[in-house]
Amino acid sequence: MGIQITPSVLNADLSRLADEVARIGSADWVHVDVMDNHFVPNLTFGPSMLESLASHTDLPLDAHLMIDDPDSNALAYVEAGCGSVTFHVEAARAPVRLAREIRGHGARAAMALRPATPIEPYEELLAELDMVLVMTVEPGFGGQKFLDLCLPKIRTARRLIEKHGGETWLQVDGGVSLETIERCAEAGADVFVAGSAVYSADDPDRMVAELRTMAEEAAR
Numbered sequence: 268m269g270i271q272i273t274p275s276v277l278n279a280d281l282s283r284l285a286d287e288v289a290r291i292g293s294a295d296w297v298h299v300d301v302m303d304n305h306f307v308p309n310l311t312f313g314p315s316m317l318e319s320l321a322s323h324t325d326l327p328l329d330a331h332l333m334i335d336d337p338d339s340n341a342l343a344y345v346e347a348g349c350g351s352v353t354f355h356v357e358a359a360r361a362p363v364r365l366a367r368e369i370r371g372h373g374a375r376a377a378m379a380l381r382p383a384t385p386i387e388p389y390e391e392l393l394a395e396l397d398m399v400l401v402m403t404v405e406p407g408f409g410g411q412k413f414l415d416l417c418l419p420k421i422r423t424a425r426r427l428i429e430k431h432g433g434e435t436w437l438q439v440d441g442g443v444s445l446e447t448i449e450r451c452a453e454a455g456a457d458v459f460v461a462g463s464a465v466y467s468a469d470d471p472d473r474m475v476a477e478l479r480t481m482a483e484e485a486a487r
């Protein structure tokens with residue numbers, strides 16, 4: 268699949284969400300951060316918001332669910348039109364069943380890990396997943412500083428993914444910018460969320476292109 272850039276709209280102007288998404292036309296996906304004020308101390312969107320956004324863009328939606336009880340709530344995001352749905356393994360009661368349900372309803376299934384959650388215990392789940400998300404900040408807010416301590420986990424995740432056939436995408440999220448994207452790409456990530464780096468740029472789509480070029484060169 269190669270390198271993919273998935274800007275997060277968390278720090279965009281949310282009163283004009285469809286217009287903000289129209290500013291990142293060369294992105295591969297729109298990353299939408301769903302927060303419930305329980306799993307993380309912040310509150311954002313629900314399924315009806317995403318259904319509405321899906322009808323206003325041709326870009327596929329990548330929903331990142333930072334919510335308690337994804338087992339009961341994730342399918343609503345598939346039904347809202349999201350092409351990829353990511354649940355946090357720390358919150359899921361039955362991650363295998365949940366991943367199968369997401370896939371069974373036609374979306375890509377992904378599993379996210381907070382910075383302190385190791386990947387090794389979940390090696391056998393990789394076959395059930397279309398993507399693993401390694402968080403490089405504590406989830407909850409945009410604009411935080413990239414945590415270098417997550418780089419060894421990105422390398423481990425890449426090694427385990429290759430061992431199991433190399434099909435699973437490896438996404439990083441949190442503090443990804445022109446300063447940090449090379450480190451992530453060298454460690455083996457291939458899908459890059461960037462929120463404040465993209466939406467604080469004068470030309471967000473140009474920033475998407477610059478991030479892509481930098482990641483492609485670092486991955487070579």
Ligand code: DX5
Pocket residue numbers: 275276277278298300331404405406407408409410411440441442443460461462463464
């Ligand atoms: C944080 C979110 C991220 C965030 C990224 O909990 O999951 O997607 O919006 O924003 P930046 O790139 O500013 O760290």
Ligand code: ZN
Pocket residue numbers: 275298299300331440460
């Ligand atoms: Zn996110």
